[in-house]
Amino acid sequence: MVAICAIALGASLVVAALNLRYGIKERLARELRSYGANLVLVPRTEPFLKESDLVILEDKRLKDRIIGYAPFIHKVAKVDGKDVVLVGARFSQLSKISQWWQIEGRWPEKENEALIGTNAASKLGLRLGDRFSAVHKISQLSLSVTGLLHTGGAEEHQVLVRLETLQRLTLLDGFLTSVLVSSPAGKELEETVAILQKAWPQAEARTLLQVARAEEAILARLEIFLTLVSLLILTAAGLSVYATMSTAALERKVEMALMRALGGEERRVAWIFASEALGMGLIGGILGCAAGLLLSEIIGLSVFGSFIFPSLLSLPIGLALGVGISLFCSLWVVRRILALQPAVVLRGE
Amino acid sequence: MLGCLLAKSLWRGKARTVLVVLSVATASTLVSAFLNIAFTVTEEMAKELRSFGANILLVPKSEPLEIAIGGLRFVSPEESAYLEEAELPRLRTIFWRHNIAAFAPFLSRMVEVEGEQALLVGTWFDREIPIPEGKRFFAFANGSRREVAPDKGTFHTGLKNLSRWWQVEGQWPREDKDGVLIGNELARRLKVGINDRIRVAVEGKSVFLSVRGIARTGGDEEKQIFVHLKLAQELFKLPGKIERVQVSTLVTPDNALAARASRIGPANLPPEEYETWYCTPYLGSVIYQIEEAIPNTKGKAIRQISEAEGAFLGKMRLTFILVVAVAVLVALLAVMATMVTAIFERRQEIGLMKALGADAKQLGLLFLLEAGLTGMGGGIVGYFGGLTLAQLLSVRTFSLGGLGFSLSLQAAIFPITLLAAVAVALLGSFFPAKEAMRLEPVKTLRGI
Numbered sequence: 077m078v079a080i081c082a083i084a085l086g087a088s089l090v091v092a093a094l095n096l097r098y099g100i101k102e103r104l105a106r107e108l109r110s111y112g113a114n115l116v117l118v119p120r121t122e123p124f125l126k127e128s129d130l131v132i133l134e135d136k137r138l139k140d141r142i143i144g145y146a147p148f149i150h151k152v153a154k155v156d157g158k159d160v161v162l163v164g165a166r167f168s169q170l171s172k173i174s175q176w177w178q179i180e181g182r183w184p185e186k187e188n189e190a191l192i193g194t195n196a197a198s199k200l201g202l203r204l205g206d207r208f209s210a211v212h213k214i215s216q217l218s219l220s221v222t223g224l225l226h227t228g229g230a231e232e233h234q235v236l237v238r239l240e241t242l243q244r245l246t247l248l249d250g251f252l253t254s255v256l257v258s259s260p261a262g263k264e265l266e267e268t269v270a271i272l273q274k275a276w277p278q279a280e281a282r283t284l285l286q287v288a289r290a291e292e293a294i295l296a297r298l299e300i301f302l303t304l305v306s307l308l309i310l311t312a313a314g315l316s317v318y319a320t321m322s323t324a325a326l327e328r329k330v331e332m333a334l335m336r337a338l339g340g341e342e343r344r345v346a347w348i349f350a351s352e353a354l355g356m357g358l359i360g361g362i363l364g365c366a367a368g369l370l371l372s373e374i375i376g377l378s379v380f381g382s383f384i385f386p387s388l389l390s391l392p393i394g395l396a397l398g399v400g401i402s403l404f405c406s407l408w409v410v411r412r413i414l415a416l417q418p419a420v421v422l423r424g425e
Numbered sequence: 426m427l428g429c430l431l432a433k434s435l436w437r438g439k440a441r442t443v444l445v446v447l448s449v450a451t452a453s454t455l456v457s458a459f460l461n462i463a464f465t466v467t468e469e470m471a472k473e474l475r476s477f478g479a480n481i482l483l484v485p486k487s488e489p490l491e492i493a494i495g496g497l498r499f500v501s502p503e504e505s506a507y508l509e510e511a512e513l514p515r516l517r518t519i520f521w522r523h524n525i526a527a528f529a530p531f532l533s534r535m536v537e538v539e540g541e542q543a544l545l546v547g548t549w550f551d552r553e554i555p556i557p558e559g560k561r562f563f564a565f566a567n568g569s570r571r572e573v574a575p576d577k578g579t580f581h582t583g584l585k586n587l588s589r590w591w592q593v594e595g596q597w598p599r600e601d602k603d604g605v606l607i608g609n610e611l612a613r614r615l616k617v618g619i620n621d622r623i624r625v626a627v628e629g630k631s632v633f634l635s636v637r638g639i640a641r642t643g644g645d646e647e648k649q650i651f652v653h654l655k656l657a658q659e660l661f662k663l664p665g666k667i668e669r670v671q672v673s674t675l676v677t678p679d680n681a682l683a684a685r686a687s688r689i690g691p692a693n694l695p696p697e698e699y700e701t702w703y704c705t706p707y708l709g710s711v712i713y714q715i716e717e718a719i720p721n722t723k724g725k726a727i728r729q730i731s732e733a734e735g736a737f738l739g740k741m742r743l744t745f746i747l748v749v750a751v752a753v754l755v756a757l758l759a760v761m762a763t764m765v766t767a768i769f770e771r772r773q774e775i776g777l778m779k780a781l782g783a784d785a786k787q788l789g790l791l792f793l794l795e796a797g798l799t800g801m802g803g804g805i806v807g808y809f810g811g812l813t814l815a816q817l818l819s820v821r822t823f824s825l826g827g828l829g830f831s832l833s834l835q836a837a838i839f840p841i842t843l844l845a846a847v848a849v850a851l852l853g854s855f856f857p858a859k860e861a862m863r864l865e866p867v868k869t870l871r872g873i
Contacts, residue, residue, distance in 0.1 A: 082762060089751060096748065112729050116643065150494050159492050159499070176732035199490035199504075228482055228727035233491050253495070284643040286478050289590040294474070294737075305748055308455060315451065319762035326770065375747045 080360040082320035086313035087364025087398040088371060093309040094390035095372035097302045113146070113173050113256035114265065114287040117272065117279040124251035125279055127239075132276045133257070141268045144172040145257040149239060151246045153212040156200050161234045162210060164242030167191075173258045177231070180204065181223030187241060190219040193232035197224055210235070210245065217245045255279070261291035314401055321353065321405035329413050333421035336414065346410050353406035354399060361398025365391050431794055434774075442799060445850070448763040449803025450810060453846040457811025460838045462745070471675055471738055475526045479587055479671035481712055482725045483508065496608070496648025498533060498544050507532075507666035510654065512719050516672065517556045517580050519714040521706045524675040527586040530667035532657050533649075537626040539615050544649040545625065547657020549583040550597050550606075556580055584651070587673055591646075595619040595638035600653050604637035608647035612639045625650075627660045672715070672724075676708045678735035683707040708735075764796065764853025772861050780866040792858045793851055800850025804843040811842065 119125050125147075132138065133145055149164040167183050181204045184191055192202060202208055207220045217237075225231055243249045259268045265288055272281040328349075335345045368390070373383055413421070436442075485506035492499040508530075516525055533546040556578065585597050598604035605625075607617065617623055622635050640646060658664050679687075686694055686702045687709050694702060702710055712724035778788055812835075 082758075085758065089754075092751065093748075096744075152492055152494060158490065159501075160490065161492050161494050174729075176728040178728060195488055196490055227729065228725045229729060230493050232725075233493065282643045282647075285590045285592065286588075286642065286644065288643070290474060290478075302748075308458075309751065312451070312455060315448065315763075319448070319766050322766055326766070371751075375744075375751075378743075378747070 080356050080363070082317055083357055083360025083398045083402050084364040084367060086317040086401070087361045087394040088367035089313045089364075090310055090397050091365050091368025091390045091394035092371040092375070093306045094393060095369065095386050096375060097306045098387035098389070099372065099376060099385055112176065112287060113144075113258045114261065114284050114291065115257040115259055115269065115272070116282050116284055117255040117257060117276070118282065119253070120278055120280045122278065124248065124253060125255065127243075127250045127252050129276060129278065130252075130255070133255075135275065138268075138271060138275065141259055141264065141271070143258045143260065144169060145255055146170045146173055147239060147252045147255045149242050149246070149248060149251065150253045151212060151242060151248075153210045153245065155208055155210050155235065158200065160196055160200070160210075162212075162242055162245075163231075163234050163236045164239040165236055166239050167236075170236075173256060174227075176227070178226040179223045180226070181221070184222045184236075184238065187238060188217070188219050189222045189237075191223045191225050191236040192221050193225045193227075193234045193236075195232040196235055197221070210237075212245050215245050215247065217241065257281075261288065262295055310397070314397065317398070317401045318405045321402050322409050325349070325406050325409035325413070329421055332410065332413050333416070333418040337418040337422060342414050345414060346407065349406055349410045350403060353402045357399035357402035358395075360402065361395040364398055365394045368394055430791060431798070434791070434795060445763055445767050445799045446803045446806070448760050449800050449846050449850055450806040452760045452849060453804045453807025453842045454810035454814055455807075456845050457808045457838055457842040458814040459811075460841060461811065461815035471677075472526075474737075475673050475675055478590070478727075479528070479673045480676070480708065480727050481672040481674055481715070482727055483670040483672060483715065483719070483722050484668070484725065486721050486723050488723060493645075496544060496610075496645040497535060497542060499535060505668075507663065507668060508670065508719070508722060510658075510665050510667050513667075513670065514554050514557050514580075515718045516670075516715060517554075519711070519718045520703065521674070521711050521714060524706045524711065526673045526675060527582045528670055528672040529582065529584045529587045530654060530670045532654060532661065532663065532667050534627065534657075534661050536660075538611070538650060539617075539623055541611075541615065543611055545627070545657060545660070546649050546651050547654040547661075548651055549654055550600060550651075551581075551583040551585045552600060553579040553581055587671060588642075590642070592641040593638045594641070595636070598637045598651070598653060603632075603634055603652070603656055605634045606638045606640050606651040607636050608649050609639055609641040610647040611650060612636070623650075625660075630660075632660070671727075674706070674708070674711050676706050676711060676735075678739045679707055679709070683709055686710070760849045761853035764850060765857045768792070768854050768857035768861060772864070775858070775861045776864065776866040776868075779862070785862050788862060789858065792854055796850040796854040797847055800847035801843065803850070804846025807846060808839055808842045 117125065127147065130145075130147060133142055146165060146169040151162050151164075152159050153162045154160070167185075171177075171183055179191065181191075192200075197203065200208070202221050204221055204224060207218060210217045210219060219235075219237060219241075225236070243251065257268075257272075259265055265283065269281045269283060272279070332345055332349070335348075336342070369386055372386065376383055485508055487506045489500045489504035489506055510530060513528070513530060516522070516528055519525075529549050531546055531548050533544050535542055536545040537543075538545075593606065598606050605623070607615075607623075612618070615623065617636055619636055619639065622633050624631050624633055634652065640651070652660075654667070658666060682698060682702055682705075685698075686707070691699060691702060691710070691713055703714075704710075708726050712726065715724050716722055775788060
């Protein structure tokens, strides 16, 4: 019983460690995506991209590789007689890839609402709820401020409105100046760039190196680190199972000697104990796998607030470790005991 | 008598003693290695992250409204505001100066390059700056003053140190020679290569500069050209002026105190909290100290970098703590199991001693002392093993040449490791020893 518990414990720790080893990396990679987009699509030769081409990004091949994207149009317009950069964006998509933005007020929802950078707001003398008009050539637009934007970047100098609103103002219906794309980091990123390049030849896909390099470096480090930690846990778990199994086998020294004394062949006796160990290993291993999965999900939940995807590799390894170590230990100990004279053992010396 | 017994029993079961010590040592190696790593890994990660861009932007208090579009940037002349280049070294005089990893000033204007409009940016590429000397004090809210040891020598900084993700083909321009670093896209459009000469026209005046490097970043920098700051200042007739400074600082992720300080303003914090806040390298407090040191400056957190970093490091820390907790637990269990085996093997010995008249107290003392001794031995071996292991792990993981060992940290880890080792050894032998003592001596001696 104790032995089964020990095996289960060891196996569960191994399963949990392996799950975390793979799961955490994926989760942290997602976490890193909050750094913002790591790819940008800009027009290659023409001045604009076509909005209708965005369906390319919804294509089956690319869909899995893209976590989020946001199309933009940038134009300079006059507000209050001053030139300001107006940015047209789809807010629902934008908010997903720019989680670090701090907004005082709320995201715009309606047609004539605008998000305005803090510096632009102070220079234009605008506050939350104010109305203003933007002029581009001969067209004009009346907007109201629903939110002030703090980012520490260029956005603080801009006025953000809905994509269609700006397209209408500048008479550029269906055109875009850039698309920001957030895609899984690492090796996959290069593949994504290649696929994008082929699928959308009018656009040039560029890797934002600052973000991409940071991600790569961190993920590589993380991987090494987690591998080493898993190895250590594996060793420790193996040791603990070994110790328990040896105890269990030692306890039955007398039994074994008795079997031998009654004429049991060394092989057969060993076989009986080995099959017992095998059974225990299986039961413990299965229990341990279940417990390990639970453990890794608990850790995943408490750290990331969501489940981590269990790695398929972890279960067979956990099971194999349980069975393997229990078999190995019991055979090792049994052999040592069988080498002794039954008479000596039975006399209790 | 007891000592004699103890020594005898440890010596006679040499193999067993070694096994137990080894297993305790393994466990405490894990404990000490993980403690070392858990305390330093987030710091290492933070350092690693810092090589990927500035997290603070300094601008003049009356920051002008800029029109930046497609890599170009316009500011109306009457709105322009500047900082003084001469004041920059003061960045290295603030309380958290050692946390400032790099910084670089910028001054930019639209120019014509070979007939095309482009943004010319003046900056420091790679500079050794002297650090201002003199005694400095920091006054705290409760009136106490702390003297800060002055730094001597120079500080190495500039764009090259700040933006390590830039891929530069050719060379970075030198500080003393007029060369330019040109963005990849602009270079392609102008069809210029390394060592070509380009004509740059500013306000009717034109100069010829040679291209020393081509930069690839993926961002707007690809459409700009970079020269050393002095040259830009001469071209724009703005001697000694800069427009903005990017600063890369090592900071700790924000917690409740930092959030409160940014909500109500640091001046409104209670004095002790203010002091804690001031003496912790939060992004907010570093910005506050920079604003104190350089007049007429506004510091802005570059949120894209700082927030993601903070969130990431927070998650990392939590993950490591959990992983470490699990690992330590496993190690301790392994030791307990070994101890149980060791005691179990000695059932007969216990029975014999009992039969010879030893009472439970004496026996308990003997076994616990033995366990304590082996635990201590294993703990000491394990502590140093762990130290080596942590060093190895961190060298493998971070290419930083190992951890910096702080004595205060070691002073905490050593006793914890030792305590854990002894406690586990004691705990591991307590239950089986008790069990063994409950048995009838006759039965154990007969081997049933």
